[in-house]
Amino acid sequence: xxxxxxxxxxxxxxxxxxxxxxxxxxxxxxxxxxxxxxxxxxxxxxxxxxxxxxxxxxxxxxxxxxxxxxxxxxxxxxxxxxxxxxxxxxxxxxxxxxxxxxxxxxxxxxxxxxxxxxxxxxxxxxxxxxxxxxxxxxxxxxxxxxxxxxxxxxxxxxxxxxxxxxxxxxxxxxxxxxxxxxxxxxxxxxxxxxxxxxxxxxxxxxxxxxxxxxxxxxxxxxxxxxxxxxxxxxxxxxxxxxxxxxxxxxxxxxxxxxxxxxxxxxxxxxxxxxxxxxxxxxxxxxxxxxxxxxxxxxxxxxxxxxxxxxxxxxxxxxxxxxxxxxxxxxxxxxxxxxxxxxxxxxxxxxxxxxxxxxxxxxxxxxxxxxxxxxxxxxxxxxxxxxxxxxxxxxxxxxxxxxxxxxxxxxxxxxxxxxxxxxxxxxxxxxxxxxxxxxxxxxxxxxxxxxxxxxxxxxxxxxxxxxxxxxxxxxxxxxxx
Numbered sequence: 134x135x136x137x138x139x140x141x142x143x144x145x146x147x148x149x150x151x152x153x154x155x156x157x158x159x160x161x162x163x164x165x166x167x168x169x170x171x172x173x174x175x176x177x178x179x180x181x182x183x184x185x186x187x188x189x190x191x192x193x194x195x196x197x198x199x200x201x202x203x204x205x206x207x208x209x210x211x212x213x214x215x216x217x218x219x220x221x222x223x224x225x226x227x228x229x230x231x232x233x234x235x236x237x238x239x240x241x242x243x244x245x246x247x248x249x250x251x252x253x254x255x256x257x258x259x260x261x262x263x264x265x266x267x268x269x270x271x272x273x274x275x276x277x278x279x280x281x282x283x284x285x286x287x288x289x290x291x292x293x294x295x296x297x298x299x300x301x302x303x304x305x306x307x308x309x310x311x312x313x314x315x316x317x318x319x320x321x322x323x324x325x326x327x328x329x330x331x332x333x334x335x336x337x338x339x340x341x342x343x344x345x346x347x348x349x350x351x352x353x354x355x356x357x358x359x360x361x362x363x364x365x366x367x368x369x370x371x372x373x374x375x376x377x378x379x380x381x382x383x384x385x386x387x388x389x390x391x392x393x394x395x396x397x398x399x400x401x402x403x404x405x406x407x408x409x410x411x412x413x414x415x416x417x418x419x420x421x422x423x424x425x426x427x428x429x430x431x432x433x434x435x436x437x438x439x440x441x442x443x444x445x446x447x448x449x450x451x452x453x454x455x456x457x458x459x460x461x462x463x464x465x466x467x468x469x470x471x472x473x474x475x476x477x478x479x480x481x482x483x484x485x486x487x488x489x490x491x492x493x494x495x496x497x498x499x500x501x502x503x504x505x506x507x508x509x510x511x512x513x514x515x516x517x518x519x520x521x522x523x524x525x526x527x528x529x530x531x532x533x534x535x536x537x538x539x540x541x542x543x544x545x546x547x548x549x550x551x552x553x554x555x556x557x558x559x560x561x562x563x564x565x566x567x568x569x570x571x572x573x574x575x576x577x578x579x580x581x582x583x584x585x586x587x588x589x590x591x592x593x594x595x596x597x598x599x600x601x602x603x604x605x606x607x608x609x610x611x612x613x
Contacts, residue, residue, distance in 0.1 A: 162348030162382040163261060165413070170443040172480045172514040175259070175349065181513050182261050182447070182481030183504055184211030185497040189265075189486050192251035193217060193224055193244075200493075205258045207498045207572075208505035211483050213449045214251065214264050215356060216340060218271035218280055226336060227281040230288065235281035237289045237332050240339060249343050252350070261349050263415075263449050263481075265388070266337060266368060268356040269305040272312050277301050282312065282329070289332070296325045306359050306390065313360045316367045337368060341375045345383070352383055353415050353449070357390040362403050369410045384412040388449075392418035393460070395431035408442040413480070417450035420470045420485075422460030425529035425546075428470055432477045433518065445480035454496075455488040467491045468500050468569060468605060469529075472544050475504060476534040477518055502572030503607060510565060510609040511540045524552035524595060541610040543598060544569075548606070550599035558592030561613045569605030589613070 166174040173180050186204060187194075191214050194200055204212065222229050224247075228239035255262050270276065277283055277300065284292045285299060292299065301310050314321035315330040344350050352372055354365035365387035376383040387410075389400040401418075404411035416435050423431050439446050451474065452460070453467015461467075467490055474482045484491040484500075491497040519535040530549040535541040538558045543551075555562070565588075566575045590596050590610070600606040 160348070160380075160382045163351060164382055164384060165443075165445055166514060169514045171440060171445060171478060173261075173445050175261070179512070179514050180210070180261075181475070181504075181508055182211035182483075183475070183501050184209045184213075184260075184481075184483035185491060185493040185501060186212050186483075187486060187492045189213050190215045190217030190220070192248045193220055197247070197251060198254055201254050201258055201260060204260060204493060207493070207501050209493070209501050210258075210260050211449075211481055212255065212260055212262055213483060213486075214262050215268045216248075216264065216266055216336075217268065218282070219268075219276045222279070225281050226339075227287070235287040237281060237287055237335075245339065245343065248340070252343060252347050256347050256349050259349065261351065261481075262347075263351040263353055263447065264340070264344065265353045265356050265449075266340070266372075267313070267354060267358075269308075269310070269313065269358060269360070270356070272310050273301040273303070273305040277310075282332075290328055294325060295329060296323055306357075308360050313358075313364050316363055319361060319363055334371065337371060338375065341372065345376055345379050345381055348382070350383075351413065351447070352385045354385070354387040357388055357418055359390045359400065362387070362400070366410050386411045386413050386415050386447075388415040388417060390418055392416045392435060393420075393422045393431070395419065395434045401435070402438065405438040405441060408444055411444075413444050414439045414446040415449055416446055416479075417448045417485075420448060420451045420453070420474070424460075424462060424466060425469070429473050429477060429529075429532065432473060432479075436478050440478075446478070447481035448474050448479055449481070449483050450485040450490065451482060452485050452490050454485075454491050454494075457489055461489050464491050464494070464496045468496050469546050471497075471500055472504075472546075472569065472605070472607070473532055475513060476516075476532050476542055476544055478534070496570075499572030500569055500605075503567045503569050506565075506567050506572070506574060507542060507607055507609055510611055511536075511542050516540060516542060522554040524554065525597075526551045538592075539612050541608075543608040543610065545600040545606045545608075548600045548603040550597060552595045553598050553610070554595050555590070555592040556594050558612070560592055562590050562592065562610045563613060564588055564590055564598075565609040565611075566601055567607045567609065569607060575601055 161176040163175045166172040166179045191212050226244045227235045227237050311321040315326040354368045369385045391398040392401045419431050451470050454464045455461050484497040486492050516534040516536050519533050531551045532544045
């Protein structure tokens with residue numbers, strides 16, 4: 134970590150680390166950025182997390198190393214890793230016995246070897262891993278029929294001993310699975326579930342026996358949960374305690390399903406005033422059902438609430454493909470959501486896996502490359518949304534984040550022209566146009582029938598800026 138040069142710097146550093154466990158100044162794990170805790174830092178330096186991958190349970194890929202190289206090659210550094218329970222019998226976490234049943238007291242070495250390899254290989258490439266400990270979809274409908282946790286599939290307990298049903302056919306969002314109520318005081322808790330909690334704790338402890346050796350890991354308890362918060366908070370405290378025993382820093386959160394509802398959400402507001410449990414926010418669900426200007430407005434409302442206690446806000450899932458009825462939209466919607474998220478003030482943005490997201494397809498790759506070009510000119514942690522500086526703007530036409538008087542990042546969703554208020558700025562500014570669809574800067578003064586604006590503009594008034602052509606464009610406007 135950077136050298137401490139004054140008492141003031143020390144105070145700033147300790148304040149930034151307050152929301153993440155561990156105060157060892159030699160611990161360079163990922164944590165909120167000391168100078169701007171709405172973003173991340175690693176090894177003492179700020180870092181923007183951008184990602185896309187072809188699957189969510191990335192550690193179980195047969196070609197993981199090759200895919201990580203592909204991710205790294207486009208400037209991506211952020212993956213989602215669900216601790217999946219839905220794979221075939223050979224890739225479950227527990228040992229499969231010759232009779233076809235599982236023994237929850239023993240582990241499947243292949244599952245955990247792949248997990249450790251993923252941690253090692255992502256660390257080598259500085260690709261940050263957001264683990265999701267529990268995914269509610271793994272324990273209902275068809276996945277329950279093959280689950281090691283199902284009493285009919287293991288040698289450790291029976292249906293009568295646990296109170297589990299043979300089937301949970303309804304959507305997991307209805308929270309009918311008592312697996313997620315094994316904590317005393319929860320609505321579906323019974324003392325029979327104490328046995329299940331013992332095995333749950335063993336599973337999480339096994340995971341931590343690998344992951345706590347690495348500083349590039351974030352911990353999210355659930356995937357779009359609608360279970361009472363007591364469940365996730367139990368596992369947050371469990372993970373923090375294990376990390377404390379090891380003397381390392383961890384950052385934890387939970388992902389609530391109703392973030393897309395913004396101010397109408399019932400569960401997501403729990404994170405706003407509880408920075409001790411929810412050390413960062415994952416508001417991924419705002420990226421479903423919401424489109425265009427409505428998406429931006431919902432995102433800004435959520436970020437304002439989270440930043441009452443400034444913390445990073447992540448999007449480990451950006452929907453946008455597949456045209457699903459729950460609100461993914463198409464691939465272009467995924468691209469727009471990605472850019473609104475990163476210019477809106479989020480600390481991490483990742484395209485959701487196909488086919489509900491762009492994954493690492495030809496929409497995702499150039500967007501990530503374009504974002505890295507922009508970052509080379511303007512640091513995301515130095516700018517904030519400044520939409521009031523735009524004029525003659527149609528809904529969803531353009532979005533602006535800036536450090537007024539110094540730098541402006543202007544995103545056009547599909548061509549267009551707006552006025553940028555530089556009346557409070559002095560001097561001249563360089564303008565660099567970046568193609569979102571190609572991930573490159575323009576090399577010519579004219580594209581199609583549109584002439585590029587001058588590469589240098591002057592402050593002191595309102596300047597009209599027009600995108601070079603249709604499609605997505607970002608202008609990096611930086612003071613000379």
